[in-house]
Amino acid sequence: MPMFGLADVNSFYASCEALFRPDLRGKSIVVLSNNDGCVIARNAGAKALGIKMGVPWFQIKNHSYREKVHVFSSNYALYHSLSQRVMIALEEITPRVEQYSIDEMFLDLTGIDSCEDFEHFGRRLREHVLNTVGLPIGVGIGQTKTLAKSAQWASKEWKQFHGVLALTPDNPKRTTTLLENQPVEEIWGVGRKIGKRLNLMGIKNALQLAQSNPRFVRDNFSVVLERTVRELNGESCIPFEELPSSKQQIICSRSFGERITSKEAMRQALCQYAVRAAEKLRGEHQFCRHIGIFIRTSPHAVNEVYYGNSAGEKLVLPTHDTRDIIEVVMRSLERIWLDGRRYMKAGVALDDFTPNGVTQLSLFDEHKPREKSAQLMNALDGINQSGLGDVWFAGQGVNTAWKMKREMLSPAWTTCWNDIPIARIK
DNA sequence: TCTGGGGTCCTAGGACCC
């Protein structure tokens, strides 16, 4: 019988910010989204102050608790590197780990119980990560991914579990009690919309959903929710996936630090996103056959008519060449750009991948692939990843006002030599 | 004045085919 674990770092971004700042132990911390837009992470202290997830920063920055809370811009270089460390620490103890998100890993714990009690294992894991990386994790264990998620949720919700909870078939009463106490919107796979609809039908907790007829759920909702019902009953439908699956789509988009009003600035921004998207594409060892862009003004602005539009092209030849991607992006912008708008956000999306650039060329095909494209892109990526130099495309521009706002950024403690933490002994 | 970014999967509907 399969058994799944879920390890989740507590208040991940906030915990990362505290890791190299011993002076912040026990203080309230929040982390803001890109552009210092809204709150995307809070530690226990910040939650206790009543700071809600997702609130816009400008709404609370003059609040009376402002003095008590330490605020940070998102520092993804730091979070990614610490996420890797957690992953490595988990792999030292668990044979198979699936990285599910930046702060969550599924664990294949099948058969572990032949030598160790599940909860004992979970506690050992927790201590190991705390000792080697310094970050606190919670561990949930169950017969399906959904049950492991529910267990992890409960391990946070009730203090007596101390961050580790196992739902095992030999104690069905425990599972029933947990599900009875879990509101339906807290189940993995049930969001706000479906949660509301379920509530209207009188299905308010996870146990009620688990006891619903799967056929009824499929007909009235979807096969996705039917799967959730089955998973809540211990029937594993979502498999463990150790190898990261290859991407179907790559998106690079940002809100601007300042509104963009000139086409030239928009060209620079899109050019930069195109360069980054192309790098990611090559990192995936893929070629794309579709390139798209979108631009939009702020949907929140009063006294302004909202404008949002997208455009793109299907390619005859798959590409991973930055020059091709920039070309299409610029042509697409010509088709949807409108003067006189204050643009807030734009992005580049690559789609429809194939593992190589070679397709059957017809004898009379006018479209010829670029010569030496792969070598040039290789050289470019090599230089930019070496840390020794920086090569960029003329269209990208330098140091412009629309660039992301990050006024409260912490140092890149783990990824930049200049920022390495220094310990002083008194 | 100020509201994240990056993904996945599924479904419905239209175009087209025989």
Place this chain on the structure above:
DNA sequence: TCTGGGGTCCTAGGACCC
């Protein structure tokens, strides 16, 4: 009065995740 049916492919949009 009559106006098939079934299949595929594509796209847009909606739901979800963190």
